[in-house]
Amino acid sequence: MSFSNLVRDMSFKDGPNNSSESRSTLSRAKSYTSTQATSVSIAGDISSQLHAGYSHPLSRAWQAERQLTKAMLIYPLFITDNPDEVTPIPSLPNQNRLGLNKVVSFLQPLVQQGLRSVILFGVPLAPDAKDALGTAADDPEGPVIQAIRLIRRSFPQIFIVADVCLCEYTSHGHCGILYEDGSLNNAMSVERVSDVALAYARAGAHCIAPSDMNDGRIRAIKLKLIEEGISHRVNLMSYAAKFSGCLYGPFRDAAGSCPSFGDRKCYQLPPGGRGLARRAIRRDIDEGADIIMVKPASSYLDIISDAKEIAKDMPVAAYQVSGEYAMIHAGAKAGVFDLKTMAFESTEGILRAGAGIVVSYFTPEFLKWLDV
Numbered sequence: 001m002s003f004s005n006l007v008r009d010m011s012f013k014d015g016p017n018n019s020s021e022s023r024s025t026l027s028r029a030k031s032y033t034s035t036q037a038t039s040v041s042i043a044g045d046i047s048s049q050l051h052a053g054y055s056h057p058l059s060r061a062w063q064a065e066r067q068l069t070k071a072m073l074i075y076p077l078f079i080t081d082n083p084d085e086v087t088p089i090p091s092l093p094n095q096n097r098l099g100l101n102k103v104v105s106f107l108q109p110l111v112q113q114g115l116r117s118v119i120l121f122g123v124p125l126a127p128d129a130k131d132a133l134g135t136a137a138d139d140p141e142g143p144v145i146q147a148i149r150l151i152r153r154s155f156p157q158i159f160i161v162a163d164v165c166l167c168e169y170t171s172h173g174h175c176g177i178l179y180e181d182g183s184l185n186n187a188m189s190v191e192r193v194s195d196v197a198l199a200y201a202r203a204g205a206h207c208i209a210p211s212d213m214n215d216g217r218i219r220a221i222k223l224k225l226i227e228e229g230i231s232h233r234v235n236l237m238s239y240a241a242k243f244s245g246c247l248y249g250p251f252r253d254a255a256g257s258c259p260s261f262g263d264r265k266c267y268q269l270p271p272g273g274r275g276l277a278r279r280a281i282r283r284d285i286d287e288g289a290d291i292i293m294v295k296p297a298s299s300y301l302d303i304i305s306d307a308k309e310i311a312k313d314m315p316v317a318a319y320q321v322s323g324e325y326a327m328i329h330a331g332a333k334a335g336v337f338d339l340k341t342m343a344f345e346s347t348e349g350i351l352r353a354g355a356g357i358v359v360s361y362f363t364p365e366f367l368k369w370l371d372v
């Protein structure tokens with residue numbers, strides 16, 4: 001057995017009960033080494049000793065630059081226009097669509113456990129709710145605007161993020177307004193999206209998070225907030241690096257926002273597009289974003305790390321999206337791993353990459369798990 005193998009072997013005996021055994025094993029290892037490999041210096045021996053850093057849960061926790069805290073979590077909520085509804089979302093285990101009358105009782109226990117922030121998505125269910133312009137998005141009687149008002153009244157300490165997009169409200173399910181040939185009319189979309197953003201901000205949202213991905217939307221929203229005189233109290237979180245891919249399926253189920261034709265590849269980033277992501281991050285900083293978001297999270301840790309490098313003086317958020325959450329649940333159900341362990345491991349990866357804010361469907365669980 002080589003010296004390094006022998007030492008690695010010893011790593012399983014590092015509990016307090018094994019310390020004397022470990023010491024004697026170490027001296028045996030040393031004498032073995034001194035006859036077999038005299039070139040190993042004492043300095044080499046010292047620098048090879050790392051396990052002291054992870055022999056105790058607290059010294060293990062200290063190895064992380066950033067440890068998950070409740071304040072880092074934003075919890076996604078799906079609000080319907082059907083006031084008494086609480087409907088489980090089949091593809092998103094443990095998540096529900098909520099009607100307005102259910103929001104307060106649903107949030108109450110979570111707020112007590114330390115919930116600090118929610119991100120709101122509207123889910124119009126009424127049969128005539130959708131049209132080509134997504135008119136319902138900023139309906140003053142619509143679920144998002146009503147939920148913003150309600151949550152501000154009921155839980156003044158909660159930081160309310162309003163996702164802004166048209167896809168939940170357009171008849172075609174795309175994230176903007178379309179030309180007749182079905183392609184995205186960027187100019188009209190930006191105009192519409194920024195109007196919706198302004199409506200959410202006026203209603204009292206602390207943070208506007210446009211996920212539509214139209215070019216120039218951050219600047220347009222920022223200018224409208226300034227013009228309105230509310231830019232000092234409304235934070236702008238850009239989904240700057242949002243990749244197209246197959247991880248949004250359960251969300252589109254939940255929000256009823258699946259495009260009726262085509263896909264979103266012409267306005268969300270291609271999964272290999274690291275350079276485009278870096279350009280989008282720089283652009284959105286220039287246009288006035290206050291927080292940069294990367295989405296999805298776990299398959300895009302390099303992008304999170306790029307975001308932290310490019311936006312080093314800003315908070316960076318990561319969205320562990322519906323498909324990632326559903327995958328972890330499926331894996332746990334199949335016995336691949338333990339749910340809680342994997343929820344922590346995936347989130348720690350996201351923090352390690354550079355995020356300081358995590359949008360997570362695990363938020364209610366984390367609020368409990370972080371207490372013990």
Ligand SMILES: NCc1[nH]cc(CCC(=O)O)c1CC(=O)O
Binds near residue numbers: 212264
């Ligand atoms: N613009 C819609 C939107 N806003 C947030 C998500 C994804 C969230 C998730 O999957 O959890 C999506 C889906 C999409 O772009 O199709």
Ligand SMILES: [Zn+2]
Binds near residue numbers: 167211212
């Ligand atoms: Zn959208």
Ligand SMILES: [Zn+2]
Binds near residue numbers: 163164211
């Ligand atoms: Zn959206």
